[in-house]
Amino acid sequence: MKKIDIKFILNGEPVELTVAPNHTALRVIREQLDLTGAKEGCGAGECGACTIIVDGLAVNSCLMLAPELDGKNVLTVEGLAHDGKLTDVQQAFIDHVALQCGYCTPGFIMSTTAFLEENKKPTREEIEIALSGNLCRCTGYKRIIEAVEDVVAKRGGK
Amino acid sequence: MREFEYVAPKTVKEVINLLASYKEKATVLAGGTDVVVRLRDEIIEPEFVVDIKHVDELKGIKFDKSSGLFVGALATMHEIENDKNVKEFYPYYADACGHVGSKQVRNKATSVGNLCTASPLGDSLTPMFCLDAIVVIEGPKGKREVPVREFITFVRKTVLERDELVLGIKMPYIEGLKGIYTKNARRHEVDLSNIVATICKVNDEYRIAYGSVAPTPIRLVKTEEFLKGKKIDDKVIEEAENILESEISPISDLRATKEYRISVSKSILKNSLKALNN
Numbered sequence: 001m002k003k004i005d006i007k008f009i010l011n012g013e014p015v016e017l018t019v020a021p022n023h024t025a026l027r028v029i030r031e032q033l034d035l036t037g038a039k040e041g042c043g044a045g046e047c048g049a050c051t052i053i054v055d056g057l058a059v060n061s062c063l064m065l066a067p068e069l070d071g072k073n074v075l076t077v078e079g080l081a082h083d084g085k086l087t088d089v090q091q092a093f094i095d096h097v098a099l100q101c102g103y104c105t106p107g108f109i110m111s112t113t114a115f116l117e118e119n120k121k122p123t124r125e126e127i128e129i130a131l132s133g134n135l136c137r138c139t140g141y142k143r144i145i146e147a148v149e150d151v152v153a154k155r156g157g158k
Numbered sequence: 159m160r161e162f163e164y165v166a167p168k169t170v171k172e173v174i175n176l177l178a179s180y181k182e183k184a185t186v187l188a189g190g191t192d193v194v195v196r197l198r199d200e201i202i203e204p205e206f207v208v209d210i211k212h213v214d215e216l217k218g219i220k221f222d223k224s225s226g227l228f229v230g231a232l233a234t235m236h237e238i239e240n241d242k243n244v245k246e247f248y249p250y251y252a253d254a255c256g257h258v259g260s261k262q263v264r265n266k267a268t269s270v271g272n273l274c275t276a277s278p279l280g281d282s283l284t285p286m287f288c289l290d291a292i293v294v295i296e297g298p299k300g301k302r303e304v305p306v307r308e309f310i311t312f313v314r315k316t317v318l319e320r321d322e323l324v325l326g327i328k329m330p331y332i333e334g335l336k337g338i339y340t341k342n343a344r345r346h347e348v349d350l351s352n353i354v355a356t357i358c359k360v361n362d363e364y365r366i367a368y369g370s371v372a373p374t375p376i377r378l379v380k381t382e383e384f385l386k387g388k389k390i391d392d393k394v395i396e397e398a399e400n401i402l403e404s405e406i407s408p409i410s411d412l413r414a415t416k417e418y419r420i421s422v423s424k425s426i427l428k429n430s431l432k433a434l435n436n
C-alpha cells in the first residue's frame with residue numbers, strides 16, 4: 001500500500017505528513033500528531049466525539065480518510081485557545097459545568113464553534129438541531145444548551 | 159480497515175479511465191459518510207479508492223427556469239439545503255437534504271452519493287422521484303441519461319456500470335408545483351427514517367413518492383391516478399389511503415413494524431393532501 005504525502009494547515013500551522021490511506025483523519029490527528037482532544041466514540045458518524053472543523057465546517061473526523069486532509073484548513077480543539085486564553089465557547093462550558101466525564105466535550109465545542117459562525121442568533125431549537133450530531137452520556141444536554149445560549153447572549157446575539 | 163491504494167484524479171476523464179482499468183476493484187469516494195463506514199466495517203474491501211473530490215467539474219448547483227436544477231455529484235447536503243434557488247423553487251428538496259444525518263454528516267455527504275447508495279430510505283431521494291429527475295452518467299462510451307425511477311433497481315443496486323460515474327442529477331422546473339417532504343423517525347434529528355415521503359401537487363395532479371416502503375423508493379402511481387382531478391375531502395382521502403396500502407410493501411425491522419409503517423404512510427398522505435389543498 002502506497003503511503004500518501006499530504007500538506008495541510010493544522011490549527012494555524014502548516015503540516016507535512018506521510019499517511020496511510022486506510023487510516024482515518026481522526027487516527028492521524030490523535031496518533032501521528034498527538035492531538036488527543038478529538039475522541040473516537042462510535043467511529044461511524046453517530047456520536048460527534050471526533051468532530052473537527054475543516055474549511056470552516058464541522059465534520060466527523062472518523063468518516064474522513066487521512067489523505068482527504070490534503071490542502072485543507074483544519075482546526076481541532078487544541079487550536080482554539082490562544083496564549084493560554086480560552087475562547088468564549090470553552091469558557092462557557094466551564095462556567096456552566098456543561099460536562100461531566102468530558103469525553104464528548106471537544107466535539108461539542110467544535111460543533112458549537114462552527115455553528116455560531118454560521119448562525120449568530122440561533123434560537124434554542126436551532127442550537128439543539130445543530131448539536132444533535134453530538135451525543136453526551138452524562139449531562140442530559142441541558143447545561144450544554146445553556147452554555148451555548150450564554151455565548152450567544154454575551155456576543156450580543158440576543 | 160483493509161489496505162488499499164488511494165487515488166485522487168482531477169478530471170472526469172481520469173476518473174473514468176481509472177474505473178475502467180480497476181473495475182470491481184475500485185470504490186468511488188465522494189462525501190464518504192457511507193463509504194468510510196463500509197470500509198471500516200470491511201463490508202467492502204476495494205483495492206483502490208478513487209476520491210473524486212478534486213474533480214472541479216462535479217462541483218456546484220446550477221439553476222435556471224428553462225433547464226431546471228442541476229445538482230453536481232459533489233454538492234453536499236449542506237450546500238443543497240442552503241442554496242438560494244433550491245430553497246425558493248424546490249423547498250421540499252432543501253428540506254429533505256436538511257434532514258439527512260447530523261450537521262457534521264450533511265457537511266460531507268452528497269445527495270448524488272445518497273442516490274448511488276440506493277438505500278430504500280435515502281432521505282434525499284423522494285423529491286427526485288417526484289420530479290422524475292434524470293441521472294447524468296459518463297462512461298468510456300460517453301454520456302447517457304437515465305430516469306431516476308430506472309436508475310435504482312433494488313436495495314443498494316443501480317444500473318451504474320463499474321466504469322461509469324454519475325456527474326449529477328437534473329430536476330426539471332415545473333411552474334406551480336408545490337411539494338411537501340415528511341420524514342418519520344424515532345428521533346427528530348440524525349436518526350434513520352421509518353418512512354420518508356414527498357408529495358407534490360401541480361394543477362389538479364399529484365405526484366407521490368415514498369421511501370422505506372419497498373426495496374427502492376417508489377412512486378404510488380395508482381394513488382396518483384385516483385387522486386387526479388379530485389376534490390380532496392375525507393372520503394377521497396380514505397379511499398386514497400386504501401389504494402396507498404395496496405401499493406406499498408413495507409417490512410418490519412428494528413426501527414418499526416410493518417403495521418406501524420402502513421399507518422404512518424397513511425397519515426403522511428392525509429396530512430400532505432390537506433396541507434397542499436389549503
Ligand code: FES
Nearest residue numbers: 041042043048062
Ligand atoms: S467517533 Fe466519529 S462520530 Fe462517533
Ligand code: FES
Nearest residue numbers: 100102136137138
Ligand atoms: S460529559 Fe460525559 S459524555 Fe458528555
